[in-house]
Amino acid sequence: MKKNPVDHIIKAAQRPEGLSLDDSLAVLDAARCDLLSCLGAAYYFREMHYKREVTVHILNNVQNGLCPEDCRYCAQSRSSHALIEQYPMKPESEILAEAEAAYEQGAFRYCMVFAGTGPSDERIDRLCTIIRDIKKKYPIEVCVSPGIVSPVQAVRLKSAGLDRLNHNLNTSERYYGHICTTHSYNDRIGTLKAAKEAGLAVCSGVIVGMGEAASDVVDMAMRLRELKAESIPVNFFMPVPGVAITSASGLSPEYCLRVLCLFRLINPSAEIRMAAGREMHLRSLEAMGLYAANSLFLQGYLNVRGAADTRTLQMIRDAGFTIKSEVPLDELLAKASAYGEEDGIKTIKELRPFRKQ
């Protein structure tokens, strides 16, 4: 790295072709570039595109478990023995109640996540009805994570009013065979291209800490740049007991911050989310992640709890950031739930708070 690393990284990231492979690897390497320079350069772009705003997302497992795929990191996969709650798709009334609650809790976007390979046409019919109803009732953006979809299904979701489709890349093309054998990296790329062609915004995330090399992390960030992903959740692997990959590897708080900086620098205008594992792996450095990322999840992750809402909202406020919501941060903080644990699998009550008994 050059003498003034912040300027050097900013200039390199501004080139039409973006950060080079060598500069990208330097951002991930403590011996080659100091952390504050990486954060300073990442913040330059974060501030340019998002000021000091944080977008809050709340996940909703509209269907949980029972997946025939063998993704080795996933508690819902057929290769997992994790003791999670499993259920088929929730009824529409329950999903609408959750969308309303997400809106009232300050979520800018409501995310419905399905387990499984991909949706049947019948499921797409049901989803289209639900998307239309949510959009009619609440001024909230809607994102769906439906699994692998065809170009026709993507067009139907777009016509129903869907704003964004999530389908994670998870790891690099080179490493994909180490984490899943029942579908390919190209299946995932195909879904992202179908969503883009249908006019949907695309959210596509990664999981870091599953044994991949630093060059794989760079490869993921660059592929998402090529795909023009509007939103990139950066997950830090959280090993759930019973899942095939039993531990996270190579993750220190400092390395996690470098990864967030790298995704910001390679994808300067994308919504970069410090997603699952921010509490576990960033630990005391978590608030510094906001200098690279502009988004996070509230209320934990798919099957695993996260920090209490009060702790997360207070962290945003303490670090001098605000949230993108019609509800002011102070108001949300006053009524936020102090409930939450840093670890543990979610109970059925947490996953389905509006289920009729």
Ligand code: SF4
């Ligand atoms: S990541 Fe998705 S496709 Fe893979 S096992 Fe989990 S739910 Fe199934």
